[in-house]
Amino acid sequence: MSELKNDRYLRALAKQPVDKTPVWMMRQAGRYLPEYRATRSQAGDFMSLCKNAELACEVTLQPLRRYPLDAAILFSDILTIPDAMGLGLYFETGEGPKFERPVSSYADVAKIAIPDPEDELGYVMNAVRTIRRELKGEVPLIGFSGSPWTLATYMVEGGSSKTFGKIKKMAFAEPKTLHLLLDKLADSVTSYLNAQVKAGAQSLMIFDSWGGVLSPRDYEEFSLRYMHKIVDGLIRENDGRKVPVTLFTKSGGQWIEKIAATGCDAIGLDWTIDIADAKRRVGDKVALQGNMDPSMLHASPERIREEVASILAGFGHGTGHVFNLGHGITPDVDPEHAGAFINAVHELSAQYHK
Numbered sequence: 001m002s003e004l005k006n007d008r009y010l011r012a013l014a015k016q017p018v019d020k021t022p023v024w025m026m027r028q029a030g031r032y033l034p035e036y037r038a039t040r041s042q043a044g045d046f047m048s049l050c051k052n053a054e055l056a057c058e059v060t061l062q063p064l065r066r067y068p069l070d071a072a073i074l075f076s077d078i079l080t081i082p083d084a085m086g087l088g089l090y091f092e093t094g095e096g097p098k099f100e101r102p103v104s105s106y107a108d109v110a111k112i113a114i115p116d117p118e119d120e121l122g123y124v125m126n127a128v129r130t131i132r133r134e135l136k137g138e139v140p141l142i143g144f145s146g147s148p149w150t151l152a153t154y155m156v157e158g159g160s161s162k163t164f165g166k167i168k169k170m171a172f173a174e175p176k177t178l179h180l181l182l183d184k185l186a187d188s189v190t191s192y193l194n195a196q197v198k199a200g201a202q203s204l205m206i207f208d209s210w211g212g213v214l215s216p217r218d219y220e221e222f223s224l225r226y227m228h229k230i231v232d233g234l235i236r237e238n239d240g241r242k243v244p245v246t247l248f249t250k251s252g253g254q255w256i257e258k259i260a261a262t263g264c265d266a267i268g269l270d271w272t273i274d275i276a277d278a279k280r281r282v283g284d285k286v287a288l289q290g291n292m293d294p295s296m297l298h299a300s301p302e303r304i305r306e307e308v309a310s311i312l313a314g315f316g317h318g319t320g321h322v323f324n325l326g327h328g329i330t331p332d333v334d335p336e337h338a339g340a341f342i343n344a345v346h347e348l349s350a351q352y353h354k
């Protein structure tokens with residue numbers, strides 16, 4: 001078993017005692033950091049940055065050099081799987097991700113093959129191995145993927161969407177087509193995440209960014225069911241240590257009992273749910289990650305501290321809490337405010353672990 005210098009994050013996920021509440025930030029490597037923007041312009045476009053193991057490692061480590069974060073997250077994107085399936089991912093400046101060949105029919109879905117993670121996605125595994133080597137056991141490395149539903153929204157819509165008109169039409173008019181796609185995605189995500197574990201990822205997170213646009217029944221049918229299938233297929237122990245899995249459904253606060261029942265180790269919460277309420281409902285089963293509104297990072301450092309204090313008080317005494325934002329940090333945040341947030345978590349949380 002390789003030793004970690006700081007294992008607070010893994011201990012909190014396993015509900016073992018900690019000295020302080022661990023903290024990391026979704027999208028902690030990103031455009032709000034000038035050093036990220038510099039490396040990114042050196043790489044050219046975003047996917048070239050993801051495909052260069054040395055540069056992907058560099059941007060993964062940048063936020064850790066600035067802040068005492070308790071975890072690193074692989075620098076990559078959730079859309080690597082659809083790209084490896086042959087859809088032709090590209091990024092239009094200011095418009096987010098797009099696909100050259102979106103999926104629209106049963107025939108399109110039938111043609112899709114499950115990518116080999118060490119072949120078409122070998123660049124991701126190279127990044128994981130490089131980052132693990134360069135982290136030198138400082139903090140654990142989180143691997144990740146998108147959920148089948150969230151990946152399918154991009155594949156069917158051809159990019160980001162506000163209304164999800166095309167994928168909902170497929171869900172309700174051609175459910176067989178969508179289920180075949182979701183099934184292939186679940187198999188792809190399982191083998192992709194297991195390959196990340198074998199390459200060195202010490203924890204896993206599944207981003208279900210768009211599960212919250214579904215009705216409760218449709219959430220179970222089109223999103224949760226496939227995340228459950230993935231959880232059942234994951235390697236849960238490696239190198240003598242548990243590999244915890246965190247499920248994050250944005251706007252999924254009303255379904256946390258159902259999410260906990262998948263057998264995941266932790267639930268990621270956005271800011272629309274009170275963490276005290278979440279702890280009452282599922283705190284005996286799973287750890288909780290979250291949940292400050294990322295927009296709060298625009299407030300003064302004093303106001304940020306107050307917000308951190310109130311979330312810590314909501315969770316209360318004991319372990320099982322990984323502090324985070326309720327969604328990704330945005331490019332317009334002042335890096336000093338991010339630092340104030342992280343320090344506040346460490347300083348104000350010690351009293352809850354005595």
Ligand SMILES: Cc1c2[nH]c(c1CCC(=O)O)Cc1[nH]c(c(CCC(=O)O)c1C)Cc1[nH]c(c(CCC(=O)O)c1C)Cc1[nH]c(c(C)c1CCC(=O)O)C2
Nearest residue numbers: 026027028029030046073074075076077078096207209328
């Ligand atoms: C939906 C989604 C995507 N990607 C991701 C999600 C799920 C999380 C969420 O709900 O936000 C996940 C993701 N994307 C990225 C990471 C890296 C790890 C981290 O630091 O958290 C992670 C975990 C890097 C990235 N992924 C992307 C960037 C920005 C790219 C750039 O440098 O221009 C980063 C740092 C690109 C991306 N990729 C995607 C979008 C919507 C965008 C933004 C496009 C834009 O704003 O121009 C798809």
